[in-house]
Amino acid sequence: MTVEAAGDARAHGAGASENALRVEGIHKSFGPNHVLKGIDLAVDTHQVFCLIGASGSGKSTLLRCVDLLESVDRGRIRFFGHDVTAQGVDEVLVRRQMGMVFQSFNLFPHMRVLRNITLAPTKALGVAQAEAEHEAMELLTRFGLAEKARDYPDRLSGGQQQRVAIIRALAMHPKLMLLDEVTSALDPELVGEVLDAIRELAAAGMTMLIATHEMGFASEIATRVCYLESGVIVEDGPPDQVFGDARDDRTRRFLARVVSSGRL
Amino acid sequence: MTGAPPGGAGDPLGPVGEHGSPGIGAEVEGAPALDLPYRRRSRLFRSSRSAAVASTVSTVAVLGGLIVAVLVAPGSRQVRSTYFNPHDMWEAFKGDPRAGFYSVGKGIVINIEMFVIGEVLILLLALVIALVRQSRSPVLFPLRMLAVVYVDFFRGVPLILVILAIGFGLPALYLPVISDQSAFVYGVLALVLAYSAYVSEVYRAGLNSVPLSQVASARSLGLRPRTALRHVVLPQAVRTIIPPLLNDFISLQKDTALVAVLGAVIEANRAAEIYSSTVFNYSGYTVAAILFLVLTIPLARFTDHLIAKDRARRLAGAT
Numbered sequence: 001m002t003v004e005a006a007g008d009a010r011a012h013g014a015g016a017s018e019n020a021l022r023v024e025g026i027h028k029s030f031g032p033n034h035v036l037k038g039i040d041l042a043v044d045t046h047q048v049f050c051l052i053g054a055s056g057s058g059k060s061t062l063l064r065c066v067d068l069l070e071s072v073d074r075g076r077i078r079f080f081g082h083d084v085t086a087q088g089v090d091e092v093l094v095r096r097q098m099g100m101v102f103q104s105f106n107l108f109p110h111m112r113v114l115r116n117i118t119l120a121p122t123k124a125l126g127v128a129q130a131e132a133e134h135e136a137m138e139l140l141t142r143f144g145l146a147e148k149a150r151d152y153p154d155r156l157s158g159g160q161q162q163r164v165a166i167i168r169a170l171a172m173h174p175k176l177m178l179l180d181e182v183t184s185a186l187d188p189e190l191v192g193e194v195l196d197a198i199r200e201l202a203a204a205g206m207t208m209l210i211a212t213h214e215m216g217f218a219s220e221i222a223t224r225v226c227y228l229e230s231g232v233i234v235e236d237g238p239p240d241q242v243f244g245d246a247r248d249d250r251t252r253r254f255l256a257r258v259v260s261s262g263r264l
Numbered sequence: 265m266t267g268a269p270p271g272g273a274g275d276p277l278g279p280v281g282e283h284g285s286p287g288i289g290a291e292v293e294g295a296p297a298l299d300l301p302y303r304r305r306s307r308l309f310r311s312s313r314s315a316a317v318a319s320t321v322s323t324v325a326v327l328g329g330l331i332v333a334v335l336v337a338p339g340s341r342q343v344r345s346t347y348f349n350p351h352d353m354w355e356a357f358k359g360d361p362r363a364g365f366y367s368v369g370k371g372i373v374i375n376i377e378m379f380v381i382g383e384v385l386i387l388l389l390a391l392v393i394a395l396v397r398q399s400r401s402p403v404l405f406p407l408r409m410l411a412v413v414y415v416d417f418f419r420g421v422p423l424i425l426v427i428l429a430i431g432f433g434l435p436a437l438y439l440p441v442i443s444d445q446s447a448f449v450y451g452v453l454a455l456v457l458a459y460s461a462y463v464s465e466v467y468r469a470g471l472n473s474v475p476l477s478q479v480a481s482a483r484s485l486g487l488r489p490r491t492a493l494r495h496v497v498l499p500q501a502v503r504t505i506i507p508p509l510l511n512d513f514i515s516l517q518k519d520t521a522l523v524a525v526l527g528a529v530i531e532a533n534r535a536a537e538i539y540s541s542t543v544f545n546y547s548g549y550t551v552a553a554i555l556f557l558v559l560t561i562p563l564a565r566f567t568d569h570l571i572a573k574d575r576a577r578r579l580a581g582a583t
Contacts, residue, residue, distance in 0.1 A: 043488045067484050069483060091484055095485070097486075100484035102480070106478060106480070108481070108496055108500075110499050110500055110503065119487075119496075121487060122485060123487060124485065124487050124488070168485070
């Protein structure tokens with residue numbers, strides 16, 4: 001699917017076309033392990049959608065399914081109205097329109113920061129090297145990392161590496177960003193700089209689906225929050241309601257545990 | 265020499281699979297002293313001076329002991345005149361067409377040719393085998409099976425039998441082209457077939473040493489599998505497989521001597537064989553052995569150098 005095709009799909013879409021992303025009843029098992037048990041959710045454009053829940057609740061698997069890194073067993077994923085789980089869809093073209101940032105950064109260790117960022121635009125989109133580098137420098141400057149352009153990733157702090165990973169995804173001009181617990185592998189003092197970068201993305205109107213353990217951050221930045229437990233969505237609503245007045249007992253118990261551990 | 269397995273290739277593989285860090289396993293044989301933990305090393309040798317004295321004394325004792333043992337042996341004179349006769353060594357080295365024997369010195373050039381041509385072909389064929397074995401596509405299932413059988417077969421059959429089978433078997437088929445090649449071509453072909461099995465396993469270990477998260481990361485950026493392989497996976501795999509790869513090539517350098525069994529390729533070993541059967545003196549073999557050492561030792565030192573550099577990089581905290 002190309003950018004044009006996505007726009008086309010939106011124009012001809014059936015009703016649900018306003019959603020940037022629509023997940024419809026997806027199931028996913030790894031062997032006997034039933035990880036996702038019928039997930040439904042919709043992310044509107046410019047919305048920041050936060051997934052919360054304990055480790056193992058299926059947040060990461062859900063994000064990986066959306067990025068088509070895992071195939072779903074059942075259900076559908078619509079990206080700007082276009083069913084990307086259908087037969088014959090070129091998954092690579094879909095992934096080029098989504099940016100994914102991982103918990104463990106996953107920068108390419110054998111490439112300098114600049115090359116990490118320009119690799120996909122030049123090799124996947126055919127952007128000229130000079131142009132890609134120019135844009136990469138702009139992004140690095142915007143996130144305060146311009147002087148790191150010529151360094152190898154292992155010379156950078158975790159927070160800097162994660163910001164480079166965000167920039168690397170942004171360089172592909174994604175229409176949706178998927179952030180998978182991007183601060184969980186960081187030392188506490190480095191979390192802030194990464195959250196600031198995400199705040200800036202939100203302010204710029206980026207559509208985002210975020211799995212996070214940072215409840216304070218989620219309540220601040222999210223336009224919608226979703227609580228996952230054992231592969232099902234237990235609660236789904238605006239942050240005030242989910243954090244302040246959860247309807248489901250399980251959500252309240254989870255949040256109580258989070259509060260007692262001092263993370264909210 | 266004929267009994268030597270093509271490789272030592274099994275050795276570097278073990279550590280790669282087990283720890284995902286091939287350098288460490290290979291180091292043990294390369295430079296044992298460096299492997300001592302820092303604290304233990306400093307306790308053994310309090311200063312660099314006493315360390316130098318200790319190593320000098322032990323070197324003199326060991327080498328001196330060996331030389332004395334050879335000199336006082338009852339057959340010492342006989343051995344020296346049969347294996348280390350300077351005149352025969354020189355004659356074998358330069359060769360003498362009129363006396364009916366070939367130059368070992370020219371023979372080694374043929375070994376180098378076989379090694380260089382073989383090496384290039386092995387690197388290519390082994391990569392193809394490794395990629396086929398790593399593939400997940402159901403369409404490639406028969407090829408995958410074939411690759412497994414291939415690797416099992418050529419790792420299991422002694423190299424010398426492979427050379428005999430190819431060198432005498434293919435011409436006996438009387439097929440066009442295939443049966444019309446020179447012994448040199450059959451020799452190189454046998455080396456390539458056998459060594460590709462080993463080297464493909466080295467490649468595979470290298471490919472497996474690249475974390476899956478790197479692949480996921482490349483895919484999430486919208487890179488096609490081929491692009492991800494070329495720019496993300498292979499460069500990282502190559503870095504970890506160079507030492508075990510060079511180990512295999514050290515073996516290949518000397519195993520080119522096995523092609524002597526075909527008779528028609530006058531490489532160093534065959535030239536020495538002809539010399540010894542003409543003059544009844546084995547000094548030609550000694551010349552061949554020295555020439556092979558001259559070839560393999562620099563490569564061995566270079567491999568150790570790379571391993572040490574890789575270790576330093578790892579210790580510096582870089583990954």
